[in-house]
Amino acid sequence: MIQNTEKNILLLNQARLQAMEHADKILKEKEALQRKINILETRLSEIDSQHKLSSEGNFSDSPLALEFDVLKEENIVLKEDIEFFKTKLIEVAETEEGIFKLEKERALLDASLRELESRFIAAQANMMKLGPRDAWWEKVEKLEDLLETTANQVEHAAVILDRNHDLQDRLEKLEASLQAANISKFSCSLVDLLQQKVKLVEERFQACNREMHSQIELYEHSIVEFHDTLSKLIEESEKRSLENFTGNMPSELWSKISLLTDGWLLEKKISYSDASMLREMVQKRDNRLREAYLSYRGTENREVMDNLLKMALPGTSSGLHIAHIAAEMAPVAKAMMIQGLIQTEVGGLADVISGLGKALQKKGHLVEIILPKYDCMQVDQVSNLRVLDVLVQSYFEGNMFNNKIWTGTVEGLPVYFIEPQHPAMFFSRAHYYGEHDDFKRFSYFSRAALELLYQSGKKVDIIHCHDWQTAFVAPLYWDVYANLGFNSARICFTCHNFEYQGTAPARDLAWCGLDVEHLDRPDRMRDNSHGRINAVKGAVVYSNIVTTVSPTYALEVRSEGGRGLQDTLKVHSRKFLGILNGIDTDTWNPCTDRYLKVQYNAKDLQGKAANKAALREQLNLASAYPSQPLVGCITRLVAQKGVHLIRHAIYKTAELGGQFVLLGSSPVPEIQREFEGIADHFQNNNNIRLILKYDDALSHCIYAASDMFIVPSIFEPCGLTQMIAMRYGSVPIVRKTGGLNDSVFDFDDETIPMEVRNGFTFVKADEQGLSSAMERAFNCYTRKPEVWKQLVQKDMTIDFSWDTSASQYEDIYQKAVARARAVA
Numbered sequence: 133m134i135q136n137t138e139k140n141i142l143l144l145n146q147a148r149l150q151a152m153e154h155a156d157k158i159l160k161e162k163e164a165l166q167r168k169i170n171i172l173e174t175r176l177s178e179i180d181s182q183h184k185l186s187s188e189g190n191f192s193d194s195p196l197a198l199e200f201d202v203l204k205e206e207n208i209v210l211k212e213d214i215e216f217f218k219t220k221l222i223e224v225a226e227t228e229e230g231i232f233k234l235e236k237e238r239a240l241l242d243a244s245l246r247e248l249e250s251r252f253i254a255a256q257a258n259m260m261k262l263g264p265r266d267a268w269w270e271k272v273e274k275l276e277d278l279l280e281t282t283a284n285q286v287e288h289a290a291v292i293l294d295r296n297h298d299l300q301d302r303l304e305k306l307e308a309s310l311q312a313a314n315i316s317k318f319s320c321s322l323v324d325l326l327q328q329k330v331k332l333v334e335e336r337f338q339a340c341n342r343e344m345h346s347q348i349e350l351y352e353h354s355i356v357e358f359h360d361t362l363s364k365l366i367e368e369s370e371k372r373s374l375e376n377f378t379g380n381m382p383s384e385l386w387s388k389i390s391l392l393t394d395g396w397l398l399e400k401k402i403s404y405s406d407a408s409m410l411r412e413m414v415q416k417r418d419n420r421l422r423e424a425y426l427s428y429r430g431t432e433n434r435e436v437m438d439n440l441l442k443m444a445l446p447g448t449s450s451g452l453h454i455a456h457i458a459a460e461m462a463p464v465a466k467a468m469m470i471q472g473l474i475q476t477e478v479g480g481l482a483d484v485i486s487g488l489g490k491a492l493q494k495k496g497h498l499v500e501i502i503l504p505k506y507d508c509m510q511v512d513q514v515s516n517l518r519v520l521d522v523l524v525q526s527y528f529e530g531n532m533f534n535n536k537i538w539t540g541t542v543e544g545l546p547v548y549f550i551e552p553q554h555p556a557m558f559f560s561r562a563h564y565y566g567e568h569d570d571f572k573r574f575s576y577f578s579r580a581a582l583e584l585l586y587q588s589g590k591k592v593d594i595i596h597c598h599d600w601q602t603a604f605v606a607p608l609y610w611d612v613y614a615n616l617g618f619n620s621a622r623i624c625f626t627c628h629n630f631e632y633q634g635t636a637p638a639r640d641l642a643w644c645g646l647d648v649e650h651l652d653r654p655d656r657m658r659d660n661s662h663g664r665i666n667a668v669k670g671a672v673v674y675s676n677i678v679t680t681v682s683p684t685y686a687l688e689v690r691s692e693g694g695r696g697l698q699d700t701l702k703v704h705s706r707k708f709l710g711i712l713n714g715i716d717t718d719t720w721n722p723c724t725d726r727y728l729k730v731q732y733n734a735k736d737l738q739g740k741a742a743n744k745a746a747l748r749e750q751l752n753l754a755s756a757y758p759s760q761p762l763v764g765c766i767t768r769l770v771a772q773k774g775v776h777l778i779r780h781a782i783y784k785t786a787e788l789g790g791q792f793v794l795l796g797s798s799p800v801p802e803i804q805r806e807f808e809g810i811a812d813h814f815q816n817n818n819n820i821r822l823i824l825k826y827d828d829a830l831s832h833c834i835y836a837a838s839d840m841f842i843v844p845s846i847f848e849p850c851g852l853t854q855m856i857a858m859r860y861g862s863v864p865i866v867r868k869t870g871g872l873n874d875s876v877f878d879f880d881d882e883t884i885p886m887e888v889r890n891g892f893t894f895v896k897a898d899e900q901g902l903s904s905a906m907e908r909a910f911n912c913y914t915r916k917p918e919v920w921k922q923l924v925q926k927d928m929t930i931d932f933s934w935d936t937s938a939s940q941y942e943d944i945y946q947k948a949v950a951r952a953r954a955v956a
């Protein structure tokens with residue numbers, strides 16, 4: 133469409149050039165006309181003098197004298213006509229003035245068009261990234277229409293010029309007639325003819341004049357309208373680009389610049405100081421850098437680089453440089469269910485990395501993620517994935533190994549993927565976790581990730597590692613890299629689940645270059661209950677900040693929930709705290725969720741009902757009673773999630789006359805088999821459905837369709853499903869533990885303010901507790917539909933976004949950095 137617009141602009145310019153030529157012609161023609169009129173006047177005066185001569189010769193009484201008298205009168209009339217002609221010519225001149233005015237407008241229009249063209253070119257660069265484009269296209273279409281109208285008017289002006297030609301022809305004929313009149317000594321009939329022709333010319337002139345004026349008026353009107361649209365378009369374009377660069381897109385853009393910078397540095401194309409200046413500008417969201425990048429994007433890499441460097445002026449930055457080192461990240465490396473005996477932490481961590489990363493980036497920090505390059509990751513979720521023209525070497529088991537470094541953006545965040553060139557092919561196993569050599573794989577990765585940061589010459593403020601897989605980063609950083617002068621950062625370690633601690637024989641620590649003797653001590657990395665070393669313990673001891681994913685869980689793990697680490701956590705309690713996770717409110721948004729049959733919001737619950745009907749149809753559930761309550765449950769089927777209580781909830785729902793949908797699968801074969809048995813049992817029951825697999829799309833539909841949501845966990849570090857359920861208007865029924873205790877507040881608990889009560893809870897992990905909570909929920913649903921509706925609406929509007937949690941992380945990061953700077 134932009135190309136068409138540009139074509140139209142070109143056509144319009146051509147038409148205008150033609151119009152100018154025509155205007156020149158009109159001028160010339162006018163001059164010619166003037167000359168001819170002069171000639172006519174001369175001839176008439178000649179005739180006059182002849183007439184005089186004749187009068188002096190006393191022909192007054194002769195018929196010739198009479199004829200001369202008549203002619204004299206005719207001449208007078210003719211003179212008057214010529215005078216009239218002259219007036220008309222003046223009017224033509226005025227018309228010319230109009231044309232000149234028009235010409236001026238055209239010049240203005242030309243300038244505006246040139247500006248528009250350049251804005252179009254600039255806008256083209258961003259066009260593909262603009263959000264909803266309908267309004268934009270509408271404007272462009274309107275502009276195109278206007279251009280077309282203007283072009284038509286110019287064509288019309290050309291027609292008028294043609295008519296002027298016609299007029300000239302007629303004048304020529306008039307002249308010829310006059311000559312004829314001269315030759316035949318002014319016969320009366322010829323004079324008549326002359327008069328008629330003059331009249332005709334006059335009429336033509338008038339018509340032409342009127343038409344010209346109306347065309348000029350129309351043209352002027354179009355120009356005004358054109359300018360209006362143009363300024364609106366410019367205003368809108370500026371607004372859009374501003375929105376664009378402060379909204380979601382800039383993340384992507386800044387991430388790209390950041391990745392380019394690091395790539396050039398690693399490829400030794402730019403110096404450390406240039407790279408850090410560029411990074412600082414990225415951190416400050418410096419507009420000059422953005423503009424330089426946009427204008428040189430698509431040209432040679434060298435050119436982009438030179439121009440970005442030109443922009444790199446020293447400055448100060450308030451944002452932090454934060455590098456997350458993790459084993460998962462949604463949606464590119466969100467762990468999948470693995471059939472096998474090994475229990476794996478899946479799901480939650482991946483969501484935290486992208487959710488927290490995006491929220492911190494929005495707050496103005498420079499956030500980077502380092503992940504392993506798994507062969508099974510979803511590469512289609514990475515933008516601009518490319519391998520750097522450099523190999524980063526890292527130490528492992530006494531040797532140096534090459535690592536390929538891939539870069540790309542995921543959800544607008546810059547991500548580095550490390551692909552080890554190690555014979556064991558650590559991350560080409562078609563699985564994320566659950567390999568016999570996981571300890572080796574992830575200690576290798578931790579070392580390589582630090583090596584990447586070190587070799588990039590980055591002055592990172594915070595290195596944030598997660599769970600046992602990257603817990604090695606903390607001791608490696610302080611025992612190895614700080615000694616090399618790479619010590620600007622503070623280490624934050626988040627344990628998402630103390631169930632998994634990464635233990636191994638002490639000697640295995642040496643693989644990644646850690647000093648076994650130095651670390652295999654009760655106050656360092658030796659496990660508290662057996663002789664192995666413990667990766668999570670090492671991170672707790674060696675990190676500057678230690679967090680877990682909810683305040684209640686942080687309390688629980690200081691007693692038996694710590695799975696042996698309670699004493700260590702108590703010793704380090706001053707740097708340990710719980711921060712409740714958020715949910716990704718872009719992914720989990722019933723107003724925009726593309727998986728839903730109908731999108732809806734808290735004010736319009738009809739949409740929710742439509743999703744319930746759609747899911748019932750999809751799963752072949754009874755649909756005779758739209759208000760029959762539907763209970764949902766989406767979970768990994770592992771002991772932590774309270775599988776026996778989930779099973780009980782299915783039967784209890786059937787007993788209470790509701791419908792139950794379970795989406796889940798288990799890495800534990802016995803549990804998987806048990807639930808397959810329950811699924812078979814209810815196969816012909818049109819109120820119970822068990823879908824024993826991992827299905828992201830279906831999970832969205834279940835959140836939207838269900839009225840209640842069961843989370844009966846034995847322990848739950850944070851839990852995301854209860855928060856997602858609330859956002860979709862499904863009231864949670866949960867056990868009071870960990871993050872469930874921090875996010876769900878019992879509807880009937882009068883010790884809590886009414887406005888925060890949002891679900892149904894039970895304390896004891898037994899069937900009675902769950903049954904009683906379910907009965908209370910069913911009661912409220914069936915007996916007090918209005919109260920229930922208000923509860924649903926309240927739940928849907930609770931803010932579970934990452935914003936609050938990210939602010940807490942920001943706060944502890946900043947305190948740690950400030951302490952470090954004070955010490956320095």
Ligand SMILES: Nc1ncnc2c1ncn2[C@@H]1O[C@H](COP(=O)(O)OP(=O)(O)O)[C@@H](O)[C@H]1O
Pocket residue numbers: 477478479480481766767768795796797825826827828831850851852853854
């Ligand atoms: N079978 C499944 N199919 C689709 N999504 C699932 C399934 N099981 C769990 N999930 C998703 O995984 C995430 C679970 O996060 P969380 O509640 O923190 O539990 P976990 O302990 O598994 O990390 C949620 O986003 C949930 O929707």
